[in-house]
Structures are given as structure tokens and as C-alpha cells.
Amino acid sequence: MSILKTRPNTKPVVDLSGPQGNAFNLLALACTTGKEFGWSKLAIDGVCDEMRMSNYKHLIETFDKHFGEVIDLNLAGMEL
Numbered sequence: 001m002s003i004l005k006t007r008p009n010t011k012p013v014v015d016l017s018g019p020q021g022n023a024f025n026l027l028a029l030a031c032t033t034g035k036e037f038g039w040s041k042l043a044i045d046g047v048c049d050e051m052r053m054s055n056y057k058h059l060i061e062t063f064d065k066h067f068g069e070v071i072d073l074n075l076a077g078m079e080l
Contacts, residue, residue, distance in 0.1 A: 013072045016060065021073075026063050027051060033067050 014020045014029070027048055034044035051062045064073055 011070055011072050013074050015074045015076075017074075017076065023056060023059055026059060029071070030063055030067065033071065 014026070019025065030047055030051060031044055034047060039047075047062070047066050051059045053062075060073060063071075
């Protein structure tokens with residue numbers, strides 16, 4: 001047995017600079033994750049509509065607002 005001083009990172013990481021980071025993939029991931037959370041179709045559609053309201057930066061910020069507790073977004077090498 002070992003005692004960890006920090007909790008290991010167990011959240012999935014989405015690399016925004018690769019194919020995982022395209023807007024369509026993030027929208028699909030939002031839909032899938034919302035279903036896993038047990039959200040209604042109306043709630044999922046609301047989040048996806050909010051993600052589509054503006055530009056890519058807004059989409060990422062909205063995704064992070066709703067799913068940041070369970071999914072990390074890797075912005076390494078990107079400017080928004």
C-alpha cells in the first residue's frame with residue numbers, strides 16, 4: 001500500500017489541437033456525457049445550443065463550464 005499526496009488524474013483529457021478538439025466532436029461528447037449524467041434530451045439540447053451560439057472559444061468555454069469537473073481540455077500549443 002502507498003499513500004498518495006495528490007489524487008491521481010483520472011479524468012479523460014481531450015486534446016484540442018488534434019482531431020478530438022474539433023467542434024463536432026466536442027458537441028458529440030457533450031451529448032454523450034449528458035446522457036451518461038442522466039440529463040433529459042431538453043437539457044442536453046440546451047447545452048449544445050449554448051455551445052453553438054458563438055465562436056469556437058465560446059464553444060470550449062461552455063463545454064468546460066458544464067463538463068469541466070469530469071473532462072479536461074488540453075489547450076497546449078493553442079491560442080484562443
